[in-house]
Amino acid sequence: MSVPERAALVRTDRVSKVYGTGALSSRVLHAVSFEIRQGELTLLMGPSGSGKTTLISILAGLQRPSGGRVELCGHDLTRMSESDVALVRRRHLGFVFQTYNLFPALTALENVAHVLRMKGASARQAEGAARDTLGRVGLGERVGHRPGELSGGQKQRVAIARALAGKPSLVIGDEVTAALDSGSGVAVMKVLRAHVATDAGVLLVTHDHRLEAFADRVLEIEDGRIVADRRGAYRRADEAQQGAR
Amino acid sequence: MRYIALRSLLFDRGKLLGALSGVAFATVLLLLQIGIYQGFISTASALIDHMGGDLWVMARGTEVTDNGEPLSAGARSVVTTPSCVARARGAILSFAAVRKPGDALDAVQVVGFEPPDAAYPRPTPLVPWELARGLPGDLHPLMRVSVDTTDLKKLHLPDNPVGAELQVNGRAVFVAAVTRGIRSFALTPFLFMELPTARRVLNLADGQVHYWVLDLRDPGCAPAVIREITSRSPDLDVRTAEDFRARTQDFWVKGSGAGTALGFSALLGLVVGTVIVAQTLYALTREHEKELATLKAVGASAFELASFVGWQAAFLAVVGGASGAAIAFATQRSLVRAVLTVVLDAQVVVVAMLAVLVMCAVASLASIHRVLTLEAVEVFK
Numbered sequence: 202m203s204v205p206e207r208a209a210l211v212r213t214d215r216v217s218k219v220y221g222t223g224a225l226s227s228r229v230l231h232a233v234s235f236e237i238r239q240g241e242l243t244l245l246m247g248p249s250g251s252g253k254t255t256l257i258s259i260l261a262g263l264q265r266p267s268g269g270r271v272e273l274c275g276h277d278l279t280r281m282s283e284s285d286v287a288l289v290r291r292r293h294l295g296f297v298f299q300t301y302n303l304f305p306a307l308t309a310l311e312n313v314a315h316v317l318r319m320k321g322a323s324a325r326q327a328e329g330a331a332r333d334t335l336g337r338v339g340l341g342e343r344v345g346h347r348p349g350e351l352s353g354g355q356k357q358r359v360a361i362a363r364a365l366a367g368k369p370s371l372v373i374g375d376e377v378t379a380a381l382d383s384g385s386g387v388a389v390m391k392v393l394r395a396h397v398a399t400d401a402g403v404l405l406v407t408h409d410h411r412l413e414a415f416a417d418r419v420l421e422i423e424d425g426r427i428v429a430d431r432r433g434a435y436r437r438a439d440e441a442q443q444g445a446r
Numbered sequence: 447m448r449y450i451a452l453r454s455l456l457f458d459r460g461k462l463l464g465a466l467s468g469v470a471f472a473t474v475l476l477l478l479q480i481g482i483y484q485g486f487i488s489t490a491s492a493l494i495d496h497m498g499g500d501l502w503v504m505a506r507g508t509e510v511t512d513n514g515e516p517l518s519a520g521a522r523s524v525v526t527t528p529s530c531v532a533r534a535r536g537a538i539l540s541f542a543a544v545r546k547p548g549d550a551l552d553a554v555q556v557v558g559f560e561p562p563d564a565a566y567p568r569p570t571p572l573v574p575w576e577l578a579r580g581l582p583g584d585l586h587p588l589m590r591v592s593v594d595t596t597d598l599k600k601l602h603l604p605d606n607p608v609g610a611e612l613q614v615n616g617r618a619v620f621v622a623a624v625t626r627g628i629r630s631f632a633l634t635p636f637l638f639m640e641l642p643t644a645r646r647v648l649n650l651a652d653g654q655v656h657y658w659v660l661d662l663r664d665p666g667c668a669p670a671v672i673r674e675i676t677s678r679s680p681d682l683d684v685r686t687a688e689d690f691r692a693r694t695q696d697f698w699v700k701g702s703g704a705g706t707a708l709g710f711s712a713l714l715g716l717v718v719g720t721v722i723v724a725q726t727l728y729a730l731t732r733e734h735e736k737e738l739a740t741l742k743a744v745g746a747s748a749f750e751l752a753s754f755v756g757w758q759a760a761f762l763a764v765v766g767g768a769s770g771a772a773i774a775f776a777t778q779r780s781l782v783r784a785v786l787t788v789v790l791d792a793q794v795v796v797v798a799m800l801a802v803l804v805m806c807a808v809a810s811l812a813s814i815h816r817v818l819t820l821e822a823v824e825v826f827k
């Protein structure tokens with residue numbers, strides 16, 4: 202039985218990116234086209250300098266492509282103003298980074314709640330949702346701790362809670378497990394996997410092939426071109442399980 | 447954003463203390479320099495301010511109170527002729543030599559005044575205006591004078607100088623009263639005495655004074671009175687109290703260079719404060735670039751990001767400014783004890799606080815620029 206087709210969260214159509222001009226110009230993306238759908242955890246893998254970071258920056262609306270078209274949650278980012286793109290990001294995206302990027306002066310709860318406040322929630326709503334999300338990532342007992350009082354894995358889970366608390370349509374992560382031990386890495390991936398189950402999407406840039414176990418799909422990029430688009434181990438296992446039934 | 451900004455600022459105690467010290471230092475310097483400047487101004491024109499009157503009549507060419515020339519005894523009839531003049535009070539202001547107990551010679555400023563006229567319907571300004579010992583009436587007997595508490599050491603007088611003798615221009619005078627905090631701009635001790643004593647000390651003839659202070663029935667008739675007196679007696683100058691006050695203040699404060707020196711010190715304080723605050727805000731911004739870029743990535747507006755710096759600058763201005771003001775008021779007391787008038791009134795405080803706010807706003811510009819030009823894509827690097 203095949204997995205039902207779901208709505209596209211990201212759609213890129215012949216996206217290219219050139220840095221610099223004239224003889225010094227450097228083309229880092231070549232007519233990249235792909236889609237990311239709801240309920241998918243997608244890995245974007247490739248060697249350093251292959252264009253991974255540029256690609257996710259463009260589809261998150263943080264950079265403009267030199268050519269082609271990017272659609273995020275139904276919005277054509279290439280035709281929108283910077284402020285409108287910022288509104289789309291605010292409404293639909295969550296980010297997780299290798300270095301966590303948490304405010305050291307704030308507690309875990311405050312770090313998560315602030316983003317919710319920024320998105321328009323009242324103080325009470327934000328605190329409730331932040332507490333709930335931190336509980337879901339296994340940090341219910343650590344809400345009052347500052348980042349300096351948490352382990353690397355715990356900090357990353359706070360960062361994930363911050364990304365997930367606003368119920369974004371798509372979470373974009375950059376090497377989210379690179380600084381974590383394998384146990385913490387697995388815990389983090391389980392949290393992201395659970396988020397995908399809510400019909401959201403997750404796109405992770407990584408070098409770590411062990412994460413394929415959690416992926417529905419793996420995109421491989423080399424020299425600015427998507428060279429492979431294959432099913433991840435999680436999807437294969439899921440399909441095998443459904444086939445067995 | 448306010449909460450994050452302030453928590454981040456309070457979290458780094460070292461930087462916070464450094465920045466607050468910078469703002470407090472600038473505030474103290476600013477308040478004291480402005481206060482001392484105001485003190486100089488009020489000291490320079492203290493005699494005019496307290497003797498009051500609508501018009502001052504003086505020898506032609508007199509620029510400041512301290513440089514007057516004795517007027518002839520006949521001047522009184524000239525200055526009282528205009529019908530609008532309600533009253534003319536004589537005043538004598540002149541430097542004199544004093545021989546102190548122990549035989550040392552020094553300079554004093556003789557201030558001769560007319561005692562209050564009980565028959566005059568309007569209140570007469572009290573001269574001297576701040577008595578620590580004795581009553582104005584104690585200066586009525588001939589050769590009785592007052593000295594100021596701040597000049598006792600200078601004049602080699604005991605803590606309670608009442609009854610002590612001084613030789614002024616070779617004539618014996620006796621201390622009958624003590625004033626509190628009445629000092630001249632040049633720090634030459636004031637000796638207050640009634641007109642007969644002043645004339646005796648300065649060898650002036652009966653009826654001679656340096657100034658006639660005129661009270662008018664209607665201040666609106668001042669121009670007409672000035673015209674009438676100067677036309678009758680071209681050797682006299684007649685100035686409004688405001689004009690004479692301003693000339694005296696300009697002569698001492700601007701002419702002595704004191705205003706420029708104090709202004710420069712205040713400016714220096716502002717520059718130092720600006721640099722310290724700017725460094726702190728910039729360092730805090732750089733430290734939080736990743737977090738701020740993250741907020742930008744999830745859609746924070748330029749205004750929200752700039753307010754991160756803005757709230758920190760505002761906090762430093764308010765708390766640092768208040769701390770500085772408290773220190774300045776405490777310092778003011780010790781400066782007053784050290785014979786320096788520092789005027790810290792509401793106007794001075796408001797001006798200084800506005801300057802501190804502007805200082806912190808200027809100091810935040812580099813950080814705000816940094817935040818506004820922050821690329822959200824930096825979060826991936």
